[in-house]
Amino acid sequence: MPTYISLMNLSEQGVKEAKCAPERLRTFEAALEEAGGKLLGFYLVMGQYDYIVVIEAPDDQTAAHLILKTLAHGSLRIQTMRAFPREEFELISHGLGF
Numbered sequence: 001m002p003t004y005i006s007l008m009n010l011s012e013q014g015v016k017e018a019k020c021a022p023e024r025l026r027t028f029e030a031a032l033e034e035a036g037g038k039l040l041g042f043y044l045v046m047g048q049y050d051y052i053v054v055i056e057a058p059d060d061q062t063a064a065h066l067i068l069k070t071l072a073h074g075s076l077r078i079q080t081m082r083a084f085p086r087e088e089f090e091l092i093s094h095g096l097g098f
Contacts, residue, residue: 001056003040003083004063008051014075021075028070035062051076054083 010018029039032055041054057063060082067080084092 006053006080
């Protein structure tokens with residue numbers, strides 16, 4: 001299953017509603033599991049970003065749908081990347097003739 005890493009920042013609204021963040025995370029995780037995905041990791045971080053989320057989703061469309069649904073709440077700004085684990089990296093590299 002594809003892996004996605006999201007770098008998240010709280011919006012002004014998100015800062016005001018920070019006490020709701022744990023409940024929103026549980027709601028997101030339930031929606032992700034219902035869509036056939038899995039929350040692999042959630043981290044509160046210090047520095048440029050506020051949260052880092054690592055998920056697995058059945059496909060890019062499912063991941064995009066969940067991200068857009070999360071953005072609709074207005075509490076986060078999200079940058080998401082498709083992540084390729086080592087095994088996939090090696091297959092990709094061999095396919096390029098490295």
